[in-house]
Structures are given as C-alpha cells and as structure tokens.
Amino acid sequence: MVARYERIAAELRDDILRGAHPVGSTLPTDAELAARYSAARGTVRQALAVLVAEGLVGSRQGARRIVLGNSRSQSFAELHSFAQWAKSNGYSFGGQVLQQRRRAAGPVEAARLGSDEVLEVLRLRTLEAEPVLVERTVYAGWIAAAVEAIPRDCGSITQALFDSTGLVFAYGEHLIDAVAAGAQDARLLGVRRGSPLLRQRRITTTQEGRPVESSDDRYRAGSVTFSIRNSIGANPLIRQAGDLHFGA
Amino acid sequence: MVARYERIAAELRDDILRGAHPVGSTLPTDAELAARYSAARGTVRQALAVLVAEGLVGSRQGARRIVLGNSRSQSFAELHSFAQWAKSNGYSFGGQVLQQRRRAAGPVEAARLGSDEVLEVLRLRTLEAEPVLVERTVYAGWIAAAVEAIPRDCGSITQALFDSTGLVFAYGEHLIDAVAAGAQDARLLGVRRGSPLLRQRRITTTQEGRPVESSDDRYRAGSVTFSIRNSIGANPLIRQAGDLHFGA
DNA sequence: GAGTGGTCTAGACCACAAA
DNA sequence: TTGTGGTCTAGACCACTCC
Numbered sequence: 192m193v194a195r196y197e198r199i200a201a202e203l204r205d206d207i208l209r210g211a212h213p214v215g216s217t218l219p220t221d222a223e224l225a226a227r228y229s230a231a232r233g234t235v236r237q238a239l240a241v242l243v244a245e246g247l248v249g250s251r252q253g254a255r256r257i258v259l260g261n262s263r264s265q266s267f268a269e270l271h272s273f274a275q276w277a278k279s280n281g282y283s284f285g286g287q288v289l290q291q292r293r294r295a296a297g298p299v300e301a302a303r304l305g306s307d308e309v310l311e312v313l314r315l316r317t318l319e320a321e322p323v324l325v326e327r328t329v330y331a332g333w334i335a336a337a338v339e340a341i342p343r344d345c346g347s348i349t350q351a352l353f354d355s356t357g358l359v360f361a362y363g364e365h366l367i368d369a370v371a372a373g374a375q376d377a378r379l380l381g382v383r384r385g386s387p388l389l390r391q392r393r394i395t396t397t398q399e400g401r402p403v404e405s406s407d408d409r410y411r412a413g414s415v416t417f418s419i420r421n422s423i424g425a426n427p428l429i430r431q432a433g434d435l436h437f438g439a
Numbered sequence: 440m441v442a443r444y445e446r447i448a449a450e451l452r453d454d455i456l457r458g459a460h461p462v463g464s465t466l467p468t469d470a471e472l473a474a475r476y477s478a479a480r481g482t483v484r485q486a487l488a489v490l491v492a493e494g495l496v497g498s499r500q501g502a503r504r505i506v507l508g509n510s511r512s513q514s515f516a517e518l519h520s521f522a523q524w525a526k527s528n529g530y531s532f533g534g535q536v537l538q539q540r541r542r543a544a545g546p547v548e549a550a551r552l553g554s555d556e557v558l559e560v561l562r563l564r565t566l567e568a569e570p571v572l573v574e575r576t577v578y579a580g581w582i583a584a585a586v587e588a589i590p591r592d593c594g595s596i597t598q599a600l601f602d603s604t605g606l607v608f609a610y611g612e613h614l615i616d617a618v619a620a621g622a623q624d625a626r627l628l629g630v631r632r633g634s635p636l637l638r639q640r641r642i643t644t645t646q647e648g649r650p651v652e653s654s655d656d657r658y659r660a661g662s663v664t665f666s667i668r669n670s671i672g673a674n675p676l677i678r679q680a681g682d683l684h685f686g687a
Numbered sequence: 688g689a690g691t692g693g694t695c696t697a698g699a700c701c702a703c704a705a706a
Numbered sequence: 707t708t709g710t711g712g713t714c715t716a717g718a719c720c721a722c723t724c725c
Contacts, residue, residue, distance in 0.1 A: 231715045253722030298463050302497030302505040367665040369617035369637035387635030389617035417615040479696045501703035
C-alpha cells in the first residue's frame, strides 16, 4: 500500500527530473495541484514536503514554490560505505565478521528499525592491513537472511547486499563523538583500554526511507578523519585518512 | 510569531532532555497530548514530527511512540558558533581567554591565513558551568587588534567581532577526529591525561572567503555530539527551521 | 489588495501492533 | 479485539509576497 502523497510526490519528482518544471520555475499552486490530483490540499502539501526535504523544491510563505534542482543524486548521501571510500582512495582494506547472532529487538531498536527481531553483527575492518574499525551493527529482521548469506570475510557489505538483493542504501543520521576504548575495542584494535576512539553512530535506510541497519562504528584515533565542508552543493561529509597536516 | 506546534515541540523536547521521559519509554498518545495542550491531533502530530526529525523520538504505525535519545547534538546543517549553538539550545555557557600572544606565522599558517603575523589564543569554554571545550585559535593578523579588544571573559567571540567590526563568519572546512588529552587539555577540562577528546579543526572565513581564523577545538568526551543528516527526514512534513540544505 | 503558502481544526477511515 | 499511529478530507484564518 503506497500512500497517496507518496505517489503524488513521485509524479512531481519525475516531472521535475524530466524537465517539465525547469530549475528556477514556479510550481503550480497548492490549489491547482489539489485539483489536478483530486486530492485535498493537505495531501498535496504532504507530497510537496517530501520534495522540499529532498532539496528539489524550495518554498517561502507567501511566495510561489520554486524548483531548486533537477538531479536526484545531489539530494542523497555522498557518504560512501567504508569499502567504497577505501577503494576510491586506493587503500587496501578488509573485513571479518567476528560474531553474528539473531536476537529480539529492544524497544528502542524496534522503534528505530521497525522490526521485532534483529541480527547483531560484530565486524572488524582493516585498512592497509591494520585493524582500524570496529563495527557493531544491528540489522532489521527483513534483511537478516541476506546479511547472513554474505561470506564472513567479505570486504564490502554494501556491495554484497546490492548484488544479492539490489538494495541501494541511503545514509540517514550520523552522530559523531569520541569515546574511550572498552576492553573488546582495545583487544580488537590493538590499543590500550581507555584510549581515544572516534565513534560514528549511524542509521542506514533504503532510498525509500525504510530502516536497514543501525551501527556503532569505532575508529582507532589517527586512522580516519571526517571532513565537512559548509559550502552549498559540496559533499557534506567525507572520510579522510588520518595523518593530515592541518594548521601549524 | 512562534507556531503552536513549535512551542509544543519545544515543551516535549525539554521534557525528554530533562529526563521526564527516559530513553526507551513511551510517550503519551496523540489523543492524550492533544487533550493536554488543547490542540487538534494534527497540530500535536506536527510537533512530534519535529522531534522525530531530530531523532529524539521514534514511531511505528500501530505502536506507541518511543523516546530514542536524550542528548544534545550539534548539527552541521546550522553554521553556528559554539555560543550561538548553546544559546539556541537554551544552555548556559561561558568562556575565558587563558593565553593570548602575537607571533610570526609558520609557513603553513601564513599560506592558510594569508598573513605573516598571527594572534594565538587559548580559550576555555564552559557549558552548564562545566568546562567542556579547549579552543586553540590562530587569528589572521588583520583581525588581531579587534580580537585583542574583546573582553577576556566574553562568551561569544563571533558576536563580539560582529558588533565591533560588522564581520559575519562563514565556516569553511571542518576536520573531526578523536585525540588523547594532553597534559594541558587534561588540566583544563578536568579529565585524565590520555582520555578521549573530540577534536574539531576548522577554518573560518568571511563571507567573501577571506580567512579569519584557524582553530583546534577539543571537546570533553560525552559533552557534545556532532550530528549530520544526509537524507530525507523520517517525516517530511516538517522542514527544519533555518535549514540551509547542504546535502540534505 | 489579491494570491499564496503556513498553520490549525475536527472530523473520518485504515493499517498495523500488542494484548 | 482494542488501541495506536498513518493518512486523508474540507474547511478556516493568518502571515507574507508580490503587484
């Protein structure tokens, strides 16, 4: 069952991407769209809100809505998976599943992933043959079987899931902070307990917004740096190898 | 004029951050909230959509809404200074200059800031009366006099420089990683040496792109989280206030 | 002043989760 | 089966933009 507003949003998006509404032009008014689709104004507004969130359409109170862009790729994540990033930068990389088990979702996970049963995976990833990243990932139940079918030493889970299911990931929210290495972190990464790690908590969804996984990724300090440029249109977040010279 | 749903959202957000609704607990139902605030269900849902978009609340059709988090986070979608961010979130904050001296720029600094002489400033900043941030900032020579004129306990340097010079900052590039606290960091922040800090190195420019400062900011672990969203919010009905749409 | 989008109301029905 | 959130309608008024 696809919601009415989703279908209207899809039609409008197609119109924009097709060029029927060029960048800079105004869209039909709420009332016109409501008449065209025989829907209530509220439903049309819900559809338009989708396009606004994607950055395709801009709106200001009192003024007509304007088409801001006509490329889908810009509105979605430019943040690639660890493997994609490493590959595109010419680094050698690897990965190894250390633990994997199904279990019941806690209340927070259930709400986050929309799933009662989850697959918990502990993965250690290497860069240039050095262990640099501990991933603790919780997958939604509907994708669990596909994840379990992936070889344990697969380097790119994203690629493997795309090959087996056709899924393309969109990256949702990222929370970045610093934490002290716990006992398990320290052992896996070869650092002392309590030493600094860069933590990235993230939620991954399909392009339609369906939650796929929730992950707690911990990078060894000095191995990876996140970079953000605050210029419009630029990639908001990219990873960089550590050891960058910045400032003095 | 603040919208009704914004005020309701703010109240609910405060309740969550205050701990009145612990993480994992369920929120009141739409109907209960509508009755409590004497608002229509649609208005309450609009407020809740704000919290869902912020990642504080999760929802699934048929199930009660659940509190997902209760931590403050700093979003990169908003190009705010520490003071602006703290103020907009209702936190008390302060700052104190500990050291300040002019010196010759190193070759990298000279290239980066376009300046032979620089002003080096060590600043300690507090949030809710706790020291959370050590800032080591290097200002370009042309702005040094204006910086030196700012009172040492000024909370918002950005504001002070705007007041005295009319300058508006644009934030250029941010590099984020984790480092171990050095001796000075540890002493100032009241943590053990070697304990994890979240480091943000950034370059600030004027809106025209002229470099103003280069800074190494170190946050005590657990005090602040950076958040980056690069896909559609869970509920597209709500636009984020003042959203600048980079990558969003 | 006319037109438009932003907000809000008060209903209704449906899909889904949990008991 | 009951309750909840998700969707949709049909109106209303307001704030704002643009002419």
